[in-house]
Amino acid sequence: MKFNIALLAGDGIGPEVINEAVKVSDAIAKKFNHEITWTPALTGAAAIDAVGVPYPDETHEVCMKADAVLFGAIGHPKYDNDPSAPVRPEQGLLLMRKKLGLFANVRPTFTFPSLIDNSPLKRERIEGTDLVFLRELTGGIYFGEKGRRDDGETAFDNCVYTRAEVQRLAKKGFELAMTRSKKLCCVDKANVLETSRLWRETVQAMEKDYPEVTVSYEFVDAVAMRLVQWPNSYDVLITENLFGDILTDEASVISGSMGLMPSASVGEHTSLYEPIHGSYPQATGLNIANPLATILSAAMMFEDAFGLKDEAETIRAVVNKSLEQGIVTEDLAAKGTKAYKTSEVGDWLVANL
Amino acid sequence: MKFNIALLAGDGIGPEVINEAVKVSDAIAKKFNHEITWTPALTGAAAIDAVGVPYPDETHEVCMKADAVLFGAIGHPKYDNDPSAPVRPEQGLLLMRKKLGLFANVRPTFTFPSLIDNSPLKRERIEGTDLVFLRELTGGIYFGEKGRRDDGETAFDNCVYTRAEVQRLAKKGFELAMTRSKKLCCVDKANVLETSRLWRETVQAMEKDYPEVTVSYEFVDAVAMRLVQWPNSYDVLITENLFGDILTDEASVISGSMGLMPSASVGEHTSLYEPIHGSYPQATGLNIANPLATILSAAMMFEDAFGLKDEAETIRAVVNKSLEQGIVTEDLAAKGTKAYKTSEVGDWLVANL
Numbered sequence: 168m169k170f171n172i173a174l175l176a177g178d179g180i181g182p183e184v185i186n187e188a189v190k191v192s193d194a195i196a197k198k199f200n201h202e203i204t205w206t207p208a209l210t211g212a213a214a215i216d217a218v219g220v221p222y223p224d225e226t227h228e229v230c231m232k233a234d235a236v237l238f239g240a241i242g243h244p245k246y247d248n249d250p251s252a253p254v255r256p257e258q259g260l261l262l263m264r265k266k267l268g269l270f271a272n273v274r275p276t277f278t279f280p281s282l283i284d285n286s287p288l289k290r291e292r293i294e295g296t297d298l299v300f301l302r303e304l305t306g307g308i309y310f311g312e313k314g315r316r317d318d319g320e321t322a323f324d325n326c327v328y329t330r331a332e333v334q335r336l337a338k339k340g341f342e343l344a345m346t347r348s349k350k351l352c353c354v355d356k357a358n359v360l361e362t363s364r365l366w367r368e369t370v371q372a373m374e375k376d377y378p379e380v381t382v383s384y385e386f387v388d389a390v391a392m393r394l395v396q397w398p399n400s401y402d403v404l405i406t407e408n409l410f411g412d413i414l415t416d417e418a419s420v421i422s423g424s425m426g427l428m429p430s431a432s433v434g435e436h437t438s439l440y441e442p443i444h445g446s447y448p449q450a451t452g453l454n455i456a457n458p459l460a461t462i463l464s465a466a467m468m469f470e471d472a473f474g475l476k477d478e479a480e481t482i483r484a485v486v487n488k489s490l491e492q493g494i495v496t497e498d499l500a501a502k503g504t505k506a507y508k509t510s511e512v513g514d515w516l517v518a519n520l
Numbered sequence: 521m522k523f524n525i526a527l528l529a530g531d532g533i534g535p536e537v538i539n540e541a542v543k544v545s546d547a548i549a550k551k552f553n554h555e556i557t558w559t560p561a562l563t564g565a566a567a568i569d570a571v572g573v574p575y576p577d578e579t580h581e582v583c584m585k586a587d588a589v590l591f592g593a594i595g596h597p598k599y600d601n602d603p604s605a606p607v608r609p610e611q612g613l614l615l616m617r618k619k620l621g622l623f624a625n626v627r628p629t630f631t632f633p634s635l636i637d638n639s640p641l642k643r644e645r646i647e648g649t650d651l652v653f654l655r656e657l658t659g660g661i662y663f664g665e666k667g668r669r670d671d672g673e674t675a676f677d678n679c680v681y682t683r684a685e686v687q688r689l690a691k692k693g694f695e696l697a698m699t700r701s702k703k704l705c706c707v708d709k710a711n712v713l714e715t716s717r718l719w720r721e722t723v724q725a726m727e728k729d730y731p732e733v734t735v736s737y738e739f740v741d742a743v744a745m746r747l748v749q750w751p752n753s754y755d756v757l758i759t760e761n762l763f764g765d766i767l768t769d770e771a772s773v774i775s776g777s778m779g780l781m782p783s784a785s786v787g788e789h790t791s792l793y794e795p796i797h798g799s800y801p802q803a804t805g806l807n808i809a810n811p812l813a814t815i816l817s818a819a820m821m822f823e824d825a826f827g828l829k830d831e832a833e834t835i836r837a838v839v840n841k842s843l844e845q846g847i848v849t850e851d852l853a854a855k856g857t858k859a860y861k862t863s864e865v866g867d868w869l870v871a872n873l
């Protein structure tokens with residue numbers, strides 16, 4: 168097969184981890200007889216510096232024409248202390264999600280047996296954890312009307328959802344649940360919010376179309392607790408944009424494998440794959456960042472965007488092998504053992520595919 | 521001294537745990553020569569059943585006249601599966617907060633050495649954790665305009681904050697930080713929300729009035745992570761209503777002492793003290809619920825509402841003693857040891873004051 172992949176390296180360690188994911192993907196393509204064309208494009212602070220906006224039209228064109236997008240990370244400290252600066256990298260992220268119609272963010276949290284003791288949680292609490300959040304990504308309070316009144320003394324953000332927006336996200340949730348343990352949890356705050364009541368009634372109405380799926384409804388505050396107490400009691404969770412932002416990040420640290428968690432954003436026009444970690448500015452250029460989350464995001468891309476399960480499994484297998492053999496960057500290296508460089512990990516994976 | 525305390529037992533196990541807090545408070549009053557008048561009033565499902573509304577005007581009158589309010593828990597399963605029912609216990613809670621002007625919810629999370637191994641987190645992660653959230657409680661998306669458009673197909677919830685609302689909450693945060701480690705964390709989502717930008721700029725402008733306090737600004741998703749990773753890196757945290765709802769519940773489970781955490785809501789007209797746990801309907805009437813969170817809430821009341829530190833410390837000391845000696849309800853009883861009844865725990869505390 169032939170693929171055209173948009174390559175959005177972004178800021179900070181983005182280019183370094185993307186580099187390793189490209190290496191591994193190219194090696195997989197060679198092994199399985201595929202041909203990948205990578206088309207790099209600017210985004211984030213790098214794009215602001217070059218052309219003044221964080222998500223340039225040219226980048227959007229590249230993404231729209233691609234079969235999938237592989238994304239690094241964006242964000243730069245020079246914008247951090249002034250969230251109200253007129254142009255910020257995050258705006259590019261939101262614009263990109265909206266313009267590409269990436270309405271569902273797929274965020275798995277699972278454990279690697281060899282990393283389980285890195286978790287802040289006790290082993291018996293997280294063993295077997297394997298859950299997936301579907302976070303709505305192009306609606307809600309992120310995209311509602313916002314502004315000031317009363318000479319700036321009053322601020323507002325409007326949270327808006329339509330039934331159709333809930334349906335298309337929930338549909339993906341039910342479908343995903345069907346391929347897994349057939350358990351779906353709808354996370355909302357229906358005891359307080361009208362948007363949550365719309366979410367709940369919409370999902371309730373869809374239950375009859377998926378009679379095999381057991382659906383539970385839980386309040387966001389209760390889920391924030393149970394994720395820490397019994398993360399392995401969850402399977403597929405669906406939720407709105409802001410709740411998803413908070414809960415997926417909370418979930419990511421419980422596994423002990425935060426630096427390894429991949430994600431996908433899927434939707435109307437294309438799909439995008441990215442590590443869940445940030446741009447880690449302090450490590451920029453040092454060749455020390457962990458590339459595995461990006462490499463596992465590429466695995467998700469092979470499986471979900473191109474339907475190539477063997478290719479994805481081959482990547483996951485070699486990543487597991489590298490973890491077991493301790494071929495890891497400094498964030499994962501056991502005390503007193505050698506820490507490998509970002510590029511060395513990539514090279515090892517390619518050599519051991 | 522003489523106190524008039526409004527007693528809102530509420531639903532489920534509320535009356536049982538309140539009963540023990542009254543016992544202990546009366547014993548403390550006797551020991552320290554105070555006189556307490558308790559004025560019971562209806563709230564929650566109990567109030568709906570009796571008079572049709574969850575926060576009757578008579579109850580409001582009782583609270584307004586009292587020196588403080590001691591609150592049990594509200595919520596009943598018959599309302600749970602229909603969050604859009606026209607009358608619900610939670611509405612009473614929100615109305616009560618609003619009408620009593622309880623704009624700041626004070627939620628400590630700390631560890632009891634004897635319970636530390638109950639935590640889902642590893643001992644070294646939570647040892648020394650002693651943080652306090654100040655959650656804004658009468659503004660934000662909970663109280664903004666909400667409703668439907670387009671024949672019910674579109675739902676909206678408006679989040680609104682004024683600078684004055686942020687200031688009065690932040691002021692309490694700075695003052696609390698001054699009495700503790702002088703570290704304050706403002707939790708927001710200023711990279712996306714306009715209300716968060718108002719929060720951040722308002723707190724930033726107040727920094728100069730508290731030169732000794734070190735203020736950090738963190739995004740809500742980052743805090744959701746760090747609370748699990750390094751809870752003991754926090755001291756005082758201030759945040760808006762919805763973020764506070766999620767994060768305080770998340771924080772409550774990390775200590776391993778969830779069933780023991782007290783809380784206070786303070787504001788314009790009076791202050792209210794309640795355990796953070798819910799109404800635990802399955803346990804209603806069984807005399808098995810843990811009364812310690814309510815008893816420790818009464819201790820907060822003695823200290824914060826009445827300025828009686830010795831009385832509060834006496835309660836905390838005897839609670840500690842009961843934990844050390846295993847005079848605990850079934851939720852805390854070690855395997856193979858006797859579980860005490862709710863009322864037995866109260867009796868023991870009174871006898872050992």
Ligand SMILES: CC(C)[C@H](C(=O)O)[C@@H](O)C(=O)O
Nearest residue numbers: 257258260261412711712741
């Ligand atoms: C950077 C920020 C706008 C973004 C979000 O809140 O969506 C990030 O936290 C994420 O989860 O991808």
Ligand SMILES: CC(C)[C@H](C(=O)O)[C@@H](O)C(=O)O
Nearest residue numbers: 358359388610611613614765
């Ligand atoms: C019952 C509910 C409305 C309430 C809230 O969200 O404030 C509860 O979760 C709490 O935190 O006291």
